[in-house]
Amino acid sequence: MAALTREETEALIQEVLEIYPEQAKKDRAKHLAVNDQSLEKSNKCITSNRKSLPGVMTIRGCAYAGSKGVVWGPIKDMIHISHGPVGCGQYSRAGRRNYYVGTTGVNTFGTMNFTSDFTEKDIVFGGDKKLAKIITEIEGLFPLHKGISIQSECPIGLIGDDIEAVAKKGNKEINKPVVPVRCEGFRGVSQSLGHHIANDAIRDWVLENRDGDDSFPTTPYDVAVIGDYNIGGDAWASRTLLEEMGLRVVAQWSGDGTIAEIEKTPKVKLNLIHCYRSMNYIARHMEEKYKIPWIEYNFFGPTKIAESLRRIASHFDDTIKAGAERVIARYEAEYQAVIDKYKPRLQGKRVMLYIGGLRPRHVIGAYEDLGMEVVGTGYEFGHNDDYDRTIQEMGNSTLLYDDVTGYEFEEFVKRVQPDLIGSGIKEKYIFQKMGVPFRQMHSWDYSGPYHGYDGFAIFARDMDMTINNPCWKQVKAPWKTDASSEAVKAAA
Amino acid sequence: MPSVMLKKNSEGKLVFYVPKKDLEEVAESVEFDTAEKWGGEVVLADGSKYYFEPIPMPDFPITLRAKRVDSGE
Numbered sequence A: 001m002a003a004l005t006r007e008e009t010e011a012l013i014q015e016v017l018e019i020y021p022e023q024a025k026k027d028r029a030k031h032l033a034v035n036d037q038s039l040e041k042s043n044k045c046i047t048s049n050r051k052s053l054p055g056v057m058t059i060r061g062c063a064y065a066g067s068k069g070v071v072w073g074p075i076k077d078m079i080h081i082s083h084g085p086v087g088c089g090q091y092s093r094a095g096r097r098n099y100y101v102g103t104t105g106v107n108t109f110g111t112m113n114f115t116s117d118f119t120e121k122d123i124v125f126g127g128d129k130k131l132a133k134i135i136t137e138i139e140g141l142f143p144l145h146k147g148i149s150i151q152s153e154c155p156i157g158l159i160g161d162d163i164e165a166v167a168k169k170g171n172k173e174i175n176k177p178v179v180p181v182r183c184e185g186f187r188g189v190s191q192s193l194g195h196h197i198a199n200d201a202i203r204d205w206v207l208e209n210r211d212g213d214d215s216f217p218t219t220p221y222d223v224a225v226i227g228d229y230n231i232g233g234d235a236w237a238s239r240t241l242l243e244e245m246g247l248r249v250v251a252q253w254s255g256d257g258t259i260a261e262i263e264k265t266p267k268v269k270l271n272l273i274h275c276y277r278s279m280n281y282i283a284r285h286m287e288e289k290y291k292i293p294w295i296e297y298n299f300f301g302p303t304k305i306a307e308s309l310r311r312i313a314s315h316f317d318d319t320i321k322a323g324a325e326r327v328i329a330r331y332e333a334e335y336q337a338v339i340d341k342y343k344p345r346l347q348g349k350r351v352m353l354y355i356g357g358l359r360p361r362h363v364i365g366a367y368e369d370l371g372m373e374v375v376g377t378g379y380e381f382g383h384n385d386d387y388d389r390t391i392q393e394m395g396n397s398t399l400l401y402d403d404v405t406g407y408e409f410e411e412f413v414k415r416v417q418p419d420l421i422g423s424g425i426k427e428k429y430i431f432q433k434m435g436v437p438f439r440q441m442h443s444w445d446y447s448g449p450y451h452g453y454d455g456f457a458i459f460a461r462d463m464d465m466t467i468n469n470p471c472w473k474q475v476k477a478p479w480k481t482d483a484s485s486e487a488v489k490a491a492a
Numbered sequence B: 001m002p003s004v005m006l007k008k009n010s011e012g013k014l015v016f017y018v019p020k021k022d023l024e025e026v027a028e029s030v031e032f033d034t035a036e037k038w039g040g041e042v043v044l045a046d047g048s049k050y051y052f053e054p055i056p057m058p059d060f061p062i063t064l065r066a067k068r069v070d071s072g073e
């Protein structure tokens, strides 16, 4: 199918909006836009980070999900208590596939679920005593843990528990950091505020721990990788490239990360931000307080990787600059082979994305390296600054949709007819049943890593095996072909 | 009176960031921009204007309070 023109795309948006009642139509219209590269600022075309409409299907999560699931959860040597009823933690347990090394239950705790398991009694009489007891118990049962975070679920804010006081007492008792996080699910409009609250908790309770302590030997090449959650091993595939070019990665936030790394981050020379949305807050804080500059980078696909490596190197001396060139040259044969193999099979295929965080814009380059085109993209919980960064990455007259509803997404797909959709698990089966190839792009459909040169090879293979899978030809029942239905009509 | 985080970008231009609004914009002009006196009216690339109480040149990046000058919205 040929690309839609600007007018056609605009008409499509109007058509999709038709079904809504007046008020809802007005609201949703602000979240749907046709991309226009000549715009410098996204607020001229799209509204984001607003409350979802009641009654529509949204794909967003809650603030607790943003803090426990995204920012804090992957810090592997801490125990994160899902404070409140059992469900929030249990149903989200280990879902993001943040890989880590260590022995689970002994010195790492990533895939385990710790909860205060609130019952009626705790809601009525308060849960602070229970929380204090849990802290003591954890210290007894898991002595090798390096700290505790208290991830508040909705009821904590409603009943007015003083988790800060419990945390301070706990900290004295066990002599390890105990961090209260006020990330109750009802705060904000999406998981995005949870990221922010989690960043603030790190700022207030962890980051200063080693201020004035110079015992950690530093080098001029110290960097921290921020906003890489090691989904399927992403951070490892990124880290090797940085180390190969001569940098020393002091901290990984927070995939396969430890609290000690986070405490040492204020000592680095440069912060490297992959997921801007979830961790720009702490980078900005460190810039102001410790004068550590930060830059965004993108490790999806060889074009963006080379660009990013050079940009990172430009902050250092010539040895690192030479290092970056060396890394790019070293992997050239490898990634060129991947492109040569898959590009002919994927050339011209059109992709629609609807994901969160950094991906709606960051993966575009990787698709383009394979000759594919992203014709629609949107963020679950992006803000205006995310869309600012997206406009230039997307082609003109492509679709932008913010906090898209289930209905809108389906209608867009029916009309645009992409060759591939990349979105979440809740969308997967709808579109597969519609016969559209689909990749779950939150945790790489149980594959990965996708970052770095190693990741690109896996990315290309996965896209190929999804799009060119013979099963898509079998989705339609043979008697439902156009020709046979004509015949039926003729016979009747 | 929004808090504004100010920093210099790689071209040495002043970058304005208002966390509450996700507003990130380059400053086109600063009324007073000397070592002894910095501040006054700051005009952003999108045309909006903010006012800072003049102070001696601060050490960027820094968070300062600003007043919106135009009543755009």
Ligand code: SF4
Residues within 6 Å of the ligand: A062, A063, A064, A065, A088, A152, A153, A154, A155, A184, A185, A186
């Ligand atoms: S909204 Fe509240 S109850 Fe629901 S998962 Fe989030 S914290 Fe738990």
